[in-house]
Amino acid sequence: MEEQLELFPLNYAESGNTNQLLPVPGDEPLAGERNTDGCFLFLPAAGNSNGSSVNNTGTNGNYWSSTPNSGNTNNSWNANFNNGNLNPNNNNNNRNNGFSVRCVLESTESTEAPFPVFQLSKEQLLVDLFKAYYEARRHKRNTLNQLKFEMNLEENLVTLRDELTERTYKVGRSTCFIIEDPKKREIFAADFRDRVVHHLIYNYIMPIFERTFIADSYSCRKGKGTLYGIHRLAHHVRSCSQNYAHDCYVLKMDIQGYFMNINRTRLLNMVNEELEKYALQQSPDGKKWVEILDYGLILFLLKEIILTDPTKNCIIKGKKSNWDGLPANKSLFHTPHDCGLPIGNLTSQLFSNIYLNKLDQFIKRKLREKHYGRYVDDFYIVSRVRARLEIHKETIREFLSEKLGLVLHPQKTKIERAAFGLSYLGTHVKPYRLYLDNKTLKRVARKVRAVLRMTDEKLLQSSVNSYLGYMKHFKCGKIKQRLFAGKPHLEHFGTFTGYYDKFCLHKPVTEGIADASRIVMGKTG
Secondary structure, X not given: OOOOOOOOXXXXXXXXXXXXOOOXXXXXXXXXXXXXXXXXOEEEEEEXXXXXXXXXOOOOOEEEEEEEOOOOOOEEEEEEXXXXXXXXXXXXXXXXXXXXXXXXXXXXXXXXXXXXXXXXXXXXXHHHHHHHHHHHOOOOOOOHHHHHHHHOHHHHHHHHHHHHHHOOOOOOOOEEEEEOOOOOEEEEEOOHHHHHHHHHHHHHXXXXXXXXXXXXXXXXXXXXXXXXXXXXHHHHHHHHHOOOXXXXXXXXXXXXXXXXXXXXXXXXXXXXXXXXHHOOOEOOOOOEHHHHOOHHHXXXXXXXXXXXXXXXXXXXXXOHHHHOOOOHHHOHHHOOXXXXXXXXXXXXXXHHHHHHHHHHHHHHHHOOOOOEEEXXXXXXXXXXXXXXXXXXXXXXXXXXXXXXXXXXXXXXXXXXXXXXXXXXXXXXXXXXXXXXOHHHHHHHHHHHHHHOOOOOHHHHHHHHXXXXXXXXXXXXXXXXXXXXXXXXXXXXXXXXXXXXXXXEEOOOHHHHHHHHHHHHHHHHO
């Protein structure tokens, strides 16, 4: 808790204390000169000096204002406390007559920004970079960029460490390409070296921003995700309708070209403001965040990553015709000035959450909607009153336009009746049950056909079980039967346990003989 300034009583104001050493009556004498640099609050002593003499010493407190008299700018207002009575009067006191001023209490706080205070040592920064590297290479092993970086791992990380310490780090070239599944998108893949830095900054700032997010923000957070978001929507519908005893409606909203219309300067200001807000608050280990995080390094990296335009000097992978059919508002090459984040970077997912956190807080705190959730830019509100949702739709539209520079998608913003079923994140939510939607089913069927052509039995087993594991959360028993039953290729390698719950490989013949012999020996022994 901040220390409170202790003001002495008005009728005991210090008189004529020109060297700031005389105490308030009843206090202990002040020892030594008092340093008033950086003090936040000053009070004039209760006396004025005219020449070499001091007048009105004792309990008469004369204070002159810094506000000039309207009749004569050399004069000012005067306030005389007279044993506690405040009697302001405009008596043309000349401002050139000196009034002594002392600092009531030496301030321990600086008037400058509370960071940077803590600075990482080179050794600790290198340790953090190694951790970030191991996280960045997960699911990226044996890619060309990862192998190239790993060939001289220690040297590359030390060089990167030195660039971060000296603030000479620059974001490298991104690789731009088009993907078609699940739908056509433009991807900017950062160089592996930059991915390491992305994980580094994520590890530093995510613990702070995790505290700011609402519980029903599902994207890019540990323990959450698409499946969590689907179950939360089903929960909100059941809660609002009291287990479908009452009709309720769902306002589903989507932002048009979200990533391409995020204003980078506005985003940077949001991130910096939130970090400043939490700088002096306690972290889980009891210390202030500013005492355990290198704010100088963090702010440098945030500015470098956010404000860098990924389209500059990027590597184009693929043919120009690959971009045919991609809407202009889905490409960074056609975004407004200072707008757009690259899809595919870890930091972009985090920053997209931070950018729309203002919307989350607005809906939860201002509109006071309990049944609300969001996954990236796909969000919803559940209510029993349809008219209320109609009003919210226009209110949210105005908020997004004025505060964030975003626009609701005209075709994907609608109000639906919950009892008829809701499509959300690739599923169909109906009363007391969940289904995969048609688009997801077609994509799964197409990928399973490719899986069934695999000849590596271990890879085949893991791929089949990954689909079975996902589908067990939904009502799709007949779909699993249609996808996997009667497939000679699968029967050759293994069998299913339960009702297509898990795919197990056949045991080798030698292993089966060894198991049988152990059983026999156990019985005879």
